[in-house]
Amino acid sequence: xxxxxxxxxxxxxxxxxxxxxxxxxxxxxxxxxxxxxxxxxxxxxxxxxxxxxxxxxxxxxxxxxxxxxxxxxxxxxxxxxxxxxxxxxxxxxxxxxxxxxxxxxxxxxxxxxxxxxxxxxxxxxxxxxxxxxxxxxxxxxxxxx
Amino acid sequence: xxxxxxxxxxxxxxxxxxxxxxxxxxxxxxxxxxxxxxxxxxxxxxxxxxxxxxxxxxxxxxxxxxxxxxxxxxxxxxxxxxxxxxxxxxxxxxxxxxxxxxxxxxxxxxxxxxxxxxxxxxxxxxxxxxxxxxxxxxxxxxxxx
DNA sequence: TGTTAAATAAGAATAATTCCTATTCGCATG
DNA sequence: CATGCGAATAGGAATTATTCTTATTTAACA
Numbered sequence: 001x002x003x004x005x006x007x008x009x010x011x012x013x014x015x016x017x018x019x020x021x022x023x024x025x026x027x028x029x030x031x032x033x034x035x036x037x038x039x040x041x042x043x044x045x046x047x048x049x050x051x052x053x054x055x056x057x058x059x060x061x062x063x064x065x066x067x068x069x070x071x072x073x074x075x076x077x078x079x080x081x082x083x084x085x086x087x088x089x090x091x092x093x094x095x096x097x098x099x100x101x102x103x104x105x106x107x108x109x110x111x112x113x114x115x116x117x118x119x120x121x122x123x124x125x126x127x128x129x130x131x132x133x134x135x136x137x138x139x140x141x142x143x144x145x
Numbered sequence: 146x147x148x149x150x151x152x153x154x155x156x157x158x159x160x161x162x163x164x165x166x167x168x169x170x171x172x173x174x175x176x177x178x179x180x181x182x183x184x185x186x187x188x189x190x191x192x193x194x195x196x197x198x199x200x201x202x203x204x205x206x207x208x209x210x211x212x213x214x215x216x217x218x219x220x221x222x223x224x225x226x227x228x229x230x231x232x233x234x235x236x237x238x239x240x241x242x243x244x245x246x247x248x249x250x251x252x253x254x255x256x257x258x259x260x261x262x263x264x265x266x267x268x269x270x271x272x273x274x275x276x277x278x279x280x281x282x283x284x285x286x287x288x289x290x
Numbered sequence: 291t292g293t294t295a296a297a298t299a300a301g302a303a304t305a306a307t308t309c310c311t312a313t314t315c316g317c318a319t320g
Numbered sequence: 321c322a323t324g325c326g327a328a329t330a331g332g333a334a335t336t337a338t339t340c341t342t343a344t345t346t347a348a349c350a
C-alpha cells in the first residue's frame with residue numbers, strides 16, 4: 001500500500017487526510033503482529049515525534065468505526081489492531097505473543113453449511129470467529145515478531 | 146451444587162475452605178451470565194458485606210489456576226468468569242450483554258476431523274474456541290439476564 | 291489448643307484507555 | 321489565492337479494571 005493508496009483509503013471513507021492518519025495507516029501496514037496503540041505510537045514517533053498517544057487511540061477508533069481496522073482482544077489487558085478487515089480467524093501462540101491471521105475459505109464454507117443445516121435455536125448468526133490456540137512447531141513463528 | 150459439593154470442589158484442589166471462597170463459588174453457580182468480578186462482589190456482599198474486591202480477584206485467580214473457572218474476554222474492558230470449564234463455545238449477543246455457553250459435540254468432532262485432515266502448517270493445535278456473534282430472535286435471551 | 295503458612299481487608303498503585311480543552315489545520319467556498 | 325469553519329490534534333488530567341502491599345486474621349494440622 002503506497003501513499004496514494006492510503007490517501008484513497010481515507011478519502012473513500014470521507015475522512016480528512018492528515019499526516020497523523022497517514023502515519024498511523026502506514027504503521028498498521030508496516031507492523032506485522034497486530035500492533036497495540038502503544039507500539040503504533042512508538043513506530044510513528046521515530047519519524048513523527050509529536051504524535052500523541054491520545055491521538056493514536058482517536059485515530060484507531062475512527063478507523064474502527066469506518067471499517068478500516070478490526071480490534072483483536074487478547075488474554076492480556078490491551079487491544080491489538082489489525083488492518084485486515086475481511087473475515088478471518090486467529091492463531092494464538094501459547095508460548096509467545098504472536099497472533100496470526102488465518103484465512104480458510106473451505107473452513108468457512110464448512111461452518112456455514114453446518115450451521116445452515118443445524119442452526120442455533122432462537123439465535124441469528126451474524127459472524128463466526130475461531131480462536132485457534134496452540135504453539136508453533138519449533139517455536140518458530142513467522143518473521144518480524 | 147450444594148454446600149458439601151462446594152467444599153468438595155475446594156478441598157479436591159488442595160485449597161483451604163474459607164467462607165469467602167465458598168461465597169464466591171456460590172455466586173458463580175448462582176449468577177447465570179458470566180459475571181464480572183464486580184457483580185460477584187455485589188452478589189456476595191448482600192449476605193457477606195465484608196468481602197473486599199481485591200479478595201474477589203484473588204479468589205478468582207486461584208480458581209482460574211486450579212481450573213475451577215475459565216475467563217471470558219469481552220469487547221468491553223473487563224473479564225467475565227465462567228464456572229464451566231469443559232470445552233465449549235460462546236454466543237455473543239450483538240444487542241445486549243448476554244454471553245451464552247454453546248456446547249456442540251457434533252461441531253467439535255467436525256472441527257477436529259477437519260483439522261486432523263487439513264492441519265495448519267507449522268502449528269500444533271491445542272484448543273479451538275468459536276465466538277459466534279449474532280442476536281437472539283425477538284431479542285429474547287435466556288432468563289436471568 | 292497452639293502453631294504456622296495461607297488467606298483476607300483495605301487501600302494505594304498501576305496501566306490501558308478515555309476525556310477535556312485550547313490550539314491547529316485540512317479543505318471547501320468565494 | 322485568501323478565508324472561515326468544523327474537524328483533528330496535543331497534552332495532560334481523569335477514569336477504571338486490575339494488581340500490589342502490608343498488617344491482620346484464620347483454617348488446618350499436629
